[in-house]
Amino acid sequence: MRCVVRSWRMLFKLGLTVIVLVAVYMYYAIDQPESSNTEEESNPHLPQESKDVQTHERAENKPEIDKASDWAGHIHIAVVVCGDRAEETLVMFKSTVLFTVTPLMFHIFTEPHLRKHFQEQLAFWPEKYRQKIDYQLYNITFPEQEGVKAEDWRKLFKPCACQRLFIPDMLRDIDSVLYVDTDILFLSPLEQIWSLFSRFNSTQLAAVSIEHEDKAIGWYNRFARHPFYGEVGVNSGVMLMNLTRLRASTWLQSVQNYYKEYRLKITWGDQDLINIYFHYHPDQLYVFSCELNYRPDHCMYMSVCKPAEKLGAVILHGCRRVWFEDKQPAFKAVYKTFKEHYLGGSLRYELLESLKRNLQSAPQSSCGKVPNLFTRSIENYLDSREQEKT
Numbered sequence: 001m002r003c004v005v006r007s008w009r010m011l012f013k014l015g016l017t018v019i020v021l022v023a024v025y026m027y028y029a030i031d032q033p034e035s036s037n038t039e040e041e042s043n044p045h046l047p048q049e050s051k052d053v054q055t056h057e058r059a060e061n062k063p064e065i066d067k068a069s070d071w072a073g074h075i076h077i078a079v080v081v082c083g084d085r086a087e088e089t090l091v092m093f094k095s096t097v098l099f100t101v102t103p104l105m106f107h108i109f110t111e112p113h114l115r116k117h118f119q120e121q122l123a124f125w126p127e128k129y130r131q132k133i134d135y136q137l138y139n140i141t142f143p144e145q146e147g148v149k150a151e152d153w154r155k156l157f158k159p160c161a162c163q164r165l166f167i168p169d170m171l172r173d174i175d176s177v178l179y180v181d182t183d184i185l186f187l188s189p190l191e192q193i194w195s196l197f198s199r200f201n202s203t204q205l206a207a208v209s210i211e212h213e214d215k216a217i218g219w220y221n222r223f224a225r226h227p228f229y230g231e232v233g234v235n236s237g238v239m240l241m242n243l244t245r246l247r248a249s250t251w252l253q254s255v256q257n258y259y260k261e262y263r264l265k266i267t268w269g270d271q272d273l274i275n276i277y278f279h280y281h282p283d284q285l286y287v288f289s290c291e292l293n294y295r296p297d298h299c300m301y302m303s304v305c306k307p308a309e310k311l312g313a314v315i316l317h318g319c320r321r322v323w324f325e326d327k328q329p330a331f332k333a334v335y336k337t338f339k340e341h342y343l344g345g346s347l348r349y350e351l352l353e354s355l356k357r358n359l360q361s362a363p364q365s366s367c368g369k370v371p372n373l374f375t376r377s378i379e380n381y382l383d384s385r386e387q388e389k390t
């Protein structure tokens with residue numbers, strides 16, 4: 001969602017910061033899924049008897065204390081959904097269950113009128129996939145604080161964008177989440193990014209990727225009127241958050257203070273506040289590589305995310321509405337494929353094949369020309385799974 005708009009008068013520059021080591025390490029360090037069953041079979045690790053249609057939403061008055069223990073061992077996804085973003089969010093959810101073995105917990109912060117939509121759509125999933133997930137819906141709420149009204153937070157950038165700053169305080173029983181914008185698609189198992197938590201040193205409490213690979217076209221370094229992280233700032237569309245550590249830090253107090261101090265200088269809402277925070281606390285941030293938050297910016301002029309050329313885009317970020325508009329036909333083709341994919345259909349013969357077909361028939365674009373950019377990750381996943389079987 002948050003993707004800084006770049007000036008067209010960019011300079012092509014060859015000196016690129018390539019984080020190859022991280023990428024190569026990650027490639028070999030992927031935790032292979034423990035289950036080798038194909039998507040056509042049922043998963044022996046999951047209970048088979050509960051065939052009754054049940055809602056997976058937890059009763060809201062359930063004691064908080066149960067949650068943490070129930071949901072330990074899950075991968076927790078947090079997402080904030082307002083306006084017309086529900087559809088792409090459901091496609092994002094679908095992409096999470098295709099490749100991931102670990103049970104998933106979705107924390108959905110949304111407007112009251114969208115609650116029913118999520119309940120109905122998720123209940124409609126085939127049983128095998130519904131069993132993999134649990135979810136909880138939350139209202140959008142902001143703290144009332146001296147000098148900053150809840151209404152001010154709502155008005156900053158987009159109606160509910162800043163909600164995520166307060167997730168540590170709202171999910172008090174949850175240790176860690178992967179926060180994603182609604183316009184994200186996972187092209188590989190979530191275990192891969194989740195495993196980065198274990199690489200945090202003792203001071204790191206969150207992980208993101210940087211905003212640009214090329215300083216010459218960076219937005220923050222050229223235009224920002226507030227402090228930002230590092231040389232080019234960070235993109236917060238995919239963010240690992242260790243909530244336990246965030247709660248123990250000055251995070252909540254600090255972002256509210258930065259808001260008061262910089263409110264008139266902020267362009268991109270919550271992402272700017274996150275940049276300001278990590279400007280002052282650089283030791284608390286783990287920076288991951290660009291293929292884990294792959295955006296049109298990485299290929300629209302030239303290919304600047306080198307790890308993705310080798311590994312493929314691992315997590316795709318369709319910022320600036322490229323899922324729906326015609327600016328980036330290759331990104332649009334990927335979204336269309338995931339949207340139309342039927343849960344339970346073969347990943348190799350249906351998902352991957354239609355992806356290739358849709359990419360081929362999309363109008364030419366600079367991003368579409370990077371070989372295997374959008375398919376490599378899925379192919380690698382399918383190949384590794386097949387190797388396991390033999």
Ligand SMILES: *[C@@H]1O[C@H](CO)[C@@H](O)[C@H](O)[C@H]1NC(C)=O
Pocket residue numbers: 060112139
């Ligand atoms: C969420 O907000 C709606 C409308 O404001 C309200 O009716 C509902 O009770 C709230 N739910 C929770 C769990 O706070």
Ligand SMILES: *[C@@H]1O[C@H](CO)[C@@H](O)[C@H](O)[C@H]1NC(C)=O
Pocket residue numbers: 175176197198242243244245
């Ligand atoms: C988050 O930090 C806490 C406190 O340091 C630690 O106990 C926990 O294991 C961390 N969570 C993850 C997923 O690494």
Ligand SMILES: *[C@@H]1O[C@H](CO)[C@@H](O)[C@H](O)[C@H]1NC(C)=O
Pocket residue numbers: 201202203204282283284285286
């Ligand atoms: C953790 O890593 C960050 C980023 O590399 C660094 O700034 C910080 O000093 C490290 N913390 C410790 C305790 O080593």
